[in-house]
Amino acid sequence: MENFSQTEENYLKAIFKLSERDDKPASTNAIAGEMSTSAASVTDMLRRLAEKGLIHYEKYRGVALTEKGSKLATGLIRKHRLWEVFLLEKLRFSWDEVQDMAEQLEHIQSPELVERLDDYLGRPKFDPHGDPIPDADGNFTFRKQVFLSALNPGEAGAVVGVNDHSPAFLQYLDRIGIKLGAHLSIAERFDYDESVRVLLGEANEQVLSKKVSQNLFIQKF
Amino acid sequence: MENFSQTEENYLKAIFKLSERDDKPASTNAIAGEMSTSAASVTDMLRRLAEKGLIHYEKYRGVALTEKGSKLATGLIRKHRLWEVFLLEKLRFSWDEVQDMAEQLEHIQSPELVERLDDYLGRPKFDPHGDPIPDADGNFTFRKQVFLSALNPGEAGAVVGVNDHSPAFLQYLDRIGIKLGAHLSIAERFDYDESVRVLLGEANEQVLSKKVSQNLFIQKF
DNA sequence: TACAATTTTTAGATTGGTCTAAAAATATTT
DNA sequence: AAATATTTTTAGACCAATCTAAAAATTGTA
Numbered sequence: 189m190e191n192f193s194q195t196e197e198n199y200l201k202a203i204f205k206l207s208e209r210d211d212k213p214a215s216t217n218a219i220a221g222e223m224s225t226s227a228a229s230v231t232d233m234l235r236r237l238a239e240k241g242l243i244h245y246e247k248y249r250g251v252a253l254t255e256k257g258s259k260l261a262t263g264l265i266r267k268h269r270l271w272e273v274f275l276l277e278k279l280r281f282s283w284d285e286v287q288d289m290a291e292q293l294e295h296i297q298s299p300e301l302v303e304r305l306d307d308y309l310g311r312p313k314f315d316p317h318g319d320p321i322p323d324a325d326g327n328f329t330f331r332k333q334v335f336l337s338a339l340n341p342g343e344a345g346a347v348v349g350v351n352d353h354s355p356a357f358l359q360y361l362d363r364i365g366i367k368l369g370a371h372l373s374i375a376e377r378f379d380y381d382e383s384v385r386v387l388l389g390e391a392n393e394q395v396l397s398k399k400v401s402q403n404l405f406i407q408k409f
Numbered sequence: 410m411e412n413f414s415q416t417e418e419n420y421l422k423a424i425f426k427l428s429e430r431d432d433k434p435a436s437t438n439a440i441a442g443e444m445s446t447s448a449a450s451v452t453d454m455l456r457r458l459a460e461k462g463l464i465h466y467e468k469y470r471g472v473a474l475t476e477k478g479s480k481l482a483t484g485l486i487r488k489h490r491l492w493e494v495f496l497l498e499k500l501r502f503s504w505d506e507v508q509d510m511a512e513q514l515e516h517i518q519s520p521e522l523v524e525r526l527d528d529y530l531g532r533p534k535f536d537p538h539g540d541p542i543p544d545a546d547g548n549f550t551f552r553k554q555v556f557l558s559a560l561n562p563g564e565a566g567a568v569v570g571v572n573d574h575s576p577a578f579l580q581y582l583d584r585i586g587i588k589l590g591a592h593l594s595i596a597e598r599f600d601y602d603e604s605v606r607v608l609l610g611e612a613n614e615q616v617l618s619k620k621v622s623q624n625l626f627i628q629k630f
Numbered sequence: 631t632a633c634a635a636t637t638t639t640t641a642g643a644t645t646g647g648t649c650t651a652a653a654a655a656t657a658t659t660t
Numbered sequence: 661a662a663a664t665a666t667t668t669t670t671a672g673a674c675c676a677a678t679c680t681a682a683a684a685a686t687t688g689t690a
Contacts, residue, residue: 193676193677195676195677195678215637215638216637216638216639217636217637217638225677225678225679226678226679226680227637227638227639228638228639228640228641228678228679228680228681229677229678229679230638231638231639231640232639232676232677232678233676233677233678236676236677247638247639247685248637248638248639248684248685248686275522278529279522279525279526279529280525281521281525285521288519289517289519289522292517292518292519293514293517296510296513296514297513298509298510298513300502300506301496301500301510304500304501304502305500308499308500414646414647416646416647417646436667436668437667437668437669438666438667438668446647446648446649447648447649447650448667448668448669449648449649449650449651449668449669449670449671450647450648450649451668452668452669452670453646453647453648453669454646454647457646457647468655468668468669469654469655469656469667469668469669631690632689632690633688633689633690634687634688634689634690635686635687635688635689636685636686636687636688637684637685637686637687638683638684638685638686639682639683639684639685640681640682640683640684641680641681641682641683642679642680642681642682643678643679643680644677644678644679645676645677645678645679646675646676646677646678647674647675647676648673648674648675648676649672649673649674649675650671650672650673651670651671651672652669652670652671652672653668653669653670653671654667654668654669654670655666655667655668655669656665656666656667656668657664657665657666657667658663658664658665658666659662659663659664659665660661660662660663660664
C-alpha cells in the first residue's frame with residue numbers, strides 16, 4: 189500500500205476516533221478540535237484525503253473513513269498499542285509515560301517490523317491501558333465491560349481498562365493502588381456526590397469520586 | 410535541546426559522515442550526492458542549518474559541524490545503531506534487513522527512551538555491522554582494525570566490521586559463512602587480481618576478491 | 631418562514647523543502 | 661595569466677501543510 193504523511197495518518201486516526209465515539213460522520217470542527225488546528229486546515233486536508241480514497245467526504249456533510257482509510261487507521265492503532273506494550277513490558281516505563289513515544293513509533297513504516305514486534309511481545313490482545321489491540325486484519329477483541337459508575341453496591345469485578353488516559357489520572361490510580369486486573373467490589377454508593385466506597389483486593393478500602401468511577405472500565409464477575 | 414526536522418537531521422548525519430570520511434569540510438556537491446538531492450537544495454538547507462547554529466558555513470567554502478551539530482549527529486548515530494542491535498538481537502532480523510527501519514527509528518525524539526533501550530540491550534559498544542555505538546556523551550570506542558586487503562600471507566585476525574553495508578554484500582558474507590567475530594588467516598595472495606585465499610575458522614577455505622577484501626575490517630591477533 | 635447563530639468553505643498568504651535554469655565564484659589547464 | 665571547466669549560489673517556481681479573514685451554507689429559533 190502507498191505511504192502517507194504523518195499528518196495524513198494523524199487525521200485518519202482522529203476521524204476514526206470520532207466516528208467510533210459518536211458512531212456518525214465526524215464534523216470538520218470536531219476534527220479541528222481533535223487535531224488542535226483550524227477548521228480551514230481541516231477542510232483542505234479532507235479534500236486531499238478524499239482524493240486519495242481514504243475518506244467519504246461531501247462538503248458540509250462531514251466525513252467517514254472508506255474501507256481503505258479504516259484499514260490504515262486500525263493499522264496505526266495496532267502499532268501504537270503494540271509499542272506501548274513494548275515500552276511497558278520490556279523497557280519498564282509506567283503507563284502514564286508511554287503516550288508521546290508511542291505517538292511517534294506508530295508512524296514507523298514496516299509491516300514486517302510490526303509482525304515481529306507482535307510475536308516478540310507474545311501477541312498481546314490488550315495494551316497497558318486495557319484497550320484492545322487489533323490483529324493484523326484489523327479485528328478487535330471485544331470485552332463485556334461497564335463503567336465502575338454503573339455498578340451497584342454488592343457487585344464486584346476486575347478493573348480492565350481506563351477511559352481517561354491522562355498522566356494525571358493514571359498517576360492517581362497508581363497512588364491509590366489501582367492496577368489493571370485489580371479486583372474490587374462496591375461497598376456503598378453516596379447519592380450526595382455520586383461517589384462510591386469500594387473494596388480493593390482484600391483490605392484496601394477507598395472512596396472514589398464520580399469522575400473516577402466514570403473513567404474506570406470494569407468486567408463484572 | 411530544540412527539536413529539528415527529520416530532513417535537517419538527515420543533513421547533519423550526511424555532513425558528519427562526509428567529514429569523518431575525508432577529515433575536511435564537506436562540499437555542497439558531496440552532500441547533494443549523499444542526500445540524493447540537488448546542489449541548490451543543499452545550499453538552501455545549509456543557510457538554514459547555519460542560522461540554527463548547527464554548522465559552520467561560508468559560501469563556496471564547504472561546511473563543518475559545530476559542537477552543537479556534532480552532538481546532534483552522534484546522537485542520531487547512537488540511536489540508529491542501538492535500534493539496529495534491537496532489531497537483530499530481539500526481533501531476529503538479519504543484518505542486511507535492518508537499515509531502513511533503523512533509518513526511521515533514529516528520528517524518534519525521546520532521550521529517556523534511548524537510555525532505557527541502551528540498558529535493555531546491555532549497553533552494547535558495537536552494532537551488528539561492527540560499527541561503534543557512541544555513549545550518551547558522544548564518545549566512540551575505537552578499535553585497532555585494518556582492511557583485510559592490508560593483511561599479508563600468514564597473518565590472522567577476527568572479522569570485526571564491514572565497510573560496505575549494502576544488503577548484497579552482507580548477504581554474500583552470509584552465503585560464504587563469514588560472520589562478525591569469525592577468525593581467519595591469509596593463506597595466499599594472488600597478485601594477478603589482488604584476490605586472497607583465506608582460511609575461515611578450522612576448515613573453510615575461500616578465495617575472496619579484491620573488492621571483498623577492501624570491505625572487511627579485521628582486528629589482527 | 632425568515633432571521634440569527636453556527637459551521638464550513640474559500641481566498642490569499644506563509645513556511646519548509648524541493649526543483650530547474652541561469653548567474654557567479656572557484657579551480658584547472660594551457 | 662587567460663581560457664575553460666567545475667562547483668556553488670541565486671532566482672523563481674511548486675507542493676504540502678498551515679494560518680487568518682471573509683464568504684457561503686447549514687442549522688436553530690422567534
